[in-house]
Amino acid sequence: MSGFFSAIAEAVSAFLGFIDPLCGPAGLFRWFAEGTLLACGDAGWGDEIAVGFLVTASLAVATLPVGLLLGFFIALAKQSQERSLRLSADIYTTIFRGLPELLTLFIVYYGLQILVQNLLSALGYQGAIEINAFFAGMIALGVVFSAYCSEVLLSAFKAIPRGQYEAGYALGLHHGRTMRLVILPQLIRVALPGLGNLWMALLKDTALVSVVGLTDILRQTGIAARVTKEAFLFYSIACALFLVLAFLSSLAFSAIESRVKRSEVRR
Template sequence: MPESLSQLAFGSAGWGDEILAGVGVTASLALATLPLGLMLGFLVALARQSDEKSLRLAGSIYTTVFRGLPELLTLFLVYYGAQIGIQQAAQFMGAETAIEINSFVAGMVALGMVFSAFASEVFLSAFRAIPRGQYEGAYALGLGRISTMRLVILPQLIRIALPGLSNLWMILLKETALVSVIGLSDILRQSGIAARVTKDAFLFFGTACLLYLALALISSVALGGINRWAQRGEAAR
């Protein structure tokens, strides 16, 4: 093994263990953020097509704010701002203990809110692509609102929204690198530490590039399989 590549070895001889742990943190953060972002995005999309004006306004403000703010600024607001807010609330209630927000949770919440703002647009477009007659037909058969949504609308919604959500997942996977600035030991942070210690930035940042590309490739294969599964009914027709 060339001397420079030996720095990627596992154990005390290299940085392989630390970088592999960073891969686990990056994948875990993305997978934990995804359901939060999807759930919030779906709820915001429902609000934006609601008959209630206040809900539509609230949904529009939410998407405008979190699509307009830089992701890094949103991360700082959640991590530092929420920490200060909780600390002041605790002091107001008489508690003097220091409170610190977990960086993983802060990253998940911040990235989840950004993801949900964009996902709500995808869901909203998918809702509008479903003919109104689908709702009317379901109601005519005696289905209630919840049953109509679960049995009639959601299967079509998933199929229509999947390509857009797949793109958002790939963006989310890259945006997890931002959490390195709040101390979370992801791929980028671990690679940066190794680069500073060894003075071999090209090796470790190049390795980080390859790892992100590998995660993207795995995601593309998985998303392709999910897309084929979602389109199976269309192919049969």
């Protein structure tokens, strides 16, 4: 299992490596940091930091759909007519919004490993099991993201008038098509600002996975800082890279919001 998820992480990193903005063919470090501690190759720490940048971006991108999907179903459960579903959803969000993200990461990383080990032992497999840090980080951050996401989506659901559902039914659409064609486009428009804020929080939370050994931005710059004794330089680089990700995310969400508004006007 660990090898499978390692292969996924390596495949994602390899894909992003084609457009590596730091040590790729047109990378900043390759062009402007030759002969310094940030040089690419054996002469500096550029390659290691570039890998950390790609891992951080990959983790955030991989976590987003997990959190959105879980959050959507939890939001549906919260407004269900079934009391047990509402109660389960409330317990879920209370737990994962109440626990510190770092503690959730530890529980997932170590607890999931124990759970899988016990399950496989019951089936007769006695080998050692180690959960991949990328997978553990994705699950831990995903469940936390989904808990907050469900509240944003629930508020968006409540902002859509009940008449929109009735209009879909009046047109002969069943519940699934009404949700897909009538409700979801409006839901995205209403929820998008809140989801943008949650995405920014997710980007920052990816730094937590460095404590379980994942080679993200913070871990790579931390190692470089300890080895070279240039802590200010490398932690400043980490700050700059996170701010770059945040800036690019802001541009992306602004473009999405503009597109959604134009679509709304055309309707």
